[in-house]
Amino acid sequence: MTVKTFRPLTPSTRYITGADNSDITKTKPEKRLVTTRKKTGGRNHYGRMTSRGIGGGHKQKLRLVDFKRKKHGMEATVVAIEYDPCRTARIALLEYKDGEKTYIVAPNGLQVGTKIMSGPTAPPELGNCLPLSAIPVGLPIHNLEICPGKGGQLVRTAGTSATVMSRDEGYAQIRLPSGEIRIVHNACYATIGQVGNTENEKVVLGKAGRSRHRGIRPINRGVSRNPVDHPNGGGQGKSKGGGGWLQLRSPWGFVAKGGKTRKATKTSNRFILVRRNGRPMKQK
Numbered sequence: 001m002t003v004k005t006f007r008p009l010t011p012s013t014r015y016i017t018g019a020d021n022s023d024i025t026k027t028k029p030e031k032r033l034v035t036t037r038k039k040t041g042g043r044n045h046y047g048r049m050t051s052r053g054i055g056g057g058h059k060q061k062l063r064l065v066d067f068k069r070k071k072h073g074m075e076a077t078v079v080a081i082e083y084d085p086c087r088t089a090r091i092a093l094l095e096y097k098d099g100e101k102t103y104i105v106a107p108n109g110l111q112v113g114t115k116i117m118s119g120p121t122a123p124p125e126l127g128n129c130l131p132l133s134a135i136p137v138g139l140p141i142h143n144l145e146i147c148p149g150k151g152g153q154l155v156r157t158a159g160t161s162a163t164v165m166s167r168d169e170g171y172a173q174i175r176l177p178s179g180e181i182r183i184v185h186n187a188c189y190a191t192i193g194q195v196g197n198t199e200n201e202k203v204v205l206g207k208a209g210r211s212r213h214r215g216i217r218p219i220n221r222g223v224s225r226n227p228v229d230h231p232n233g234g235g236q237g238k239s240k241g242g243g244g245w246l247q248l249r250s251p252w253g254f255v256a257k258g259g260k261t262r263k264a265t266k267t268s269n270r271f272i273l274v275r276r277n278g279r280p281m282k283q284k
Contacts, residue, residue, distance in 0.1 A: 001019050001020065001022065001090075001196075001199050001200070002019075002020050002022065002199065003019065003020070003202045004017065004019070012207035012209075013206070014206075015204055015206040016205070016207065016210075017203055017206070019197075019199075019203060023081055023090060023197075024081055024082060025080045025082075025112055026080035026093065027082075027083075029061065029063060030093065033063060033064045033093075033101065033102070034061040034062060034063055035061065035064065036062070037061060037086065039055075039215070040054065041054060041055045042054035052217075053217045054215060055217045056215055057212065057213060057215025057216075058085075060085045060086055061085070062086055063082075063084050063086065063091055063103050064103065065091060065104065065105060066102040066103060066104055067105075067151035067152040067153075067156075068149070068150075068151040068152075068189075069118035069129040069191070070118075071096055071118065072122075073117070073119045073122075074097055074098070074117070075096070075097060075115050075116075076094040076095060076096045076102075076115070076117065077095050077113065077115055078093070078094060078110060078115075078127070079093045079094065079101070079112065080092070080093040081093075081110070081196075087105075087157070087158075088158035088197060088200045089105050089156065089157060089195045089196060089197050089200075090106040090196050091103045091104065091106055092104050092105075092106035092127075104127075104191070105143055105156055105191070106196045106197075107127050107142065107191065107194060107195060107196055108159075108194045108195065108196040108197075108198055109193065110126060110193070110196065116128050117129075120133075120134050122134075124139060124192055125192060126193045127192065128191070128192050129143070129191045130189065130190070131186060131189050131190075132164065132174075132184060132185070132187075133172070133187070135190060135192065137164050137165065137167070138164065139163070140163060140192075141155070141161065141162050141163070141164060141190040141191060141192060142155040142156065142160065142193060142195045143155065143156055143190060143191040144162055144174065144184065144188065144190040145184070145188035145189050145190065146184065146188065147185075148188050148189075152190070154176065155195065156195065157195065158195055158196065158200035159194065159197065159198040159200060160194070160195050161177065161193070161194035162174050162175060162176050162177060162190075165181070170185065170186050171183040171186060172184055172185075173273065179274075179276045179277075180272060180275060180276040181273045181274040182271050182272050182273065183271050183273060184271070222248070222249075222251065223238065223239065229251075230251050231250075232248060232249060270283060
């Protein structure tokens with residue numbers, strides 16, 4: 001994918017950039033592999049708003065992506081590279097020898113017509129899905145499982161990749177895109193390669209309308225509100241913190257910046273060796 005720019009004929013086109021979609025080979029999805037995405041508007045089953053800034057947007061169809069890759073030992077052919085409106089990465093349409101078709105997250109460099117495979121006997125090549133015990137150290141991986149057999153949950157966004165650092169006592173040390181180093185069981189599967197659509201982060205929306213197309217509604221700042229509406233509201237003029245020295249808080253009074261959100265006794269702490277801030281994880 002390459003990023004295209006526009007002549008500044010209007011104020012918004014001066015900054016707008018977008019994808020040229022030259023890597024997409026098929027425009028319409030497989031009917032059997034899509035389902036309707038119901039809009040919530042940020043409301044729960046009681047009809048009460050629980051998430052602000054959500055609403056509207058273009059109609060979308062969810063693509064049913066195969067994150068487990070359970071058809072071990074059976075070769076599949078890449079039929080097409082498609083656009084997915086619900087994720088930043090591209091998806092690849094696979095067709096197995098038995099005629100079944102599935103979607104996977106498309107790695108960078110995957111071409112139409114390529115043969116790929118999953119399973120412990122698959123070679124460590126681009127697009128193949130293998131257990132961590134069979135992946136050579138130093139290779140970039142994505143679509144990483146946390147629990148064996150649950151399906152890939154980590155490293156699925158555009159342009160990201162993790163790295164296998166070492167293996168010891170049935171576990172592999174993985175460096176995640178955030179910089180965190182985590183140990184994952186060798187039986188967990190991962191796919192070889194970096195996630196495609198690497199230039200997605202360079203896309204600039206450029207105008208409010210493109211956010212509305214994505215279902216993102218505007219939210220004003222807390223300091224611009226009245227004291228009755230927000231903890232940071234009020235004060236004479238622009239007063240950061242609501243008229244006096246106060247920590248920035250959410251509309252419900254919780255600390256918004258600097259407060260710790262992770263539980264100190266979380267069970268998965270024992271699998272983290274180095275936090276993403278570079279500090280070793282304290283084990284309790």
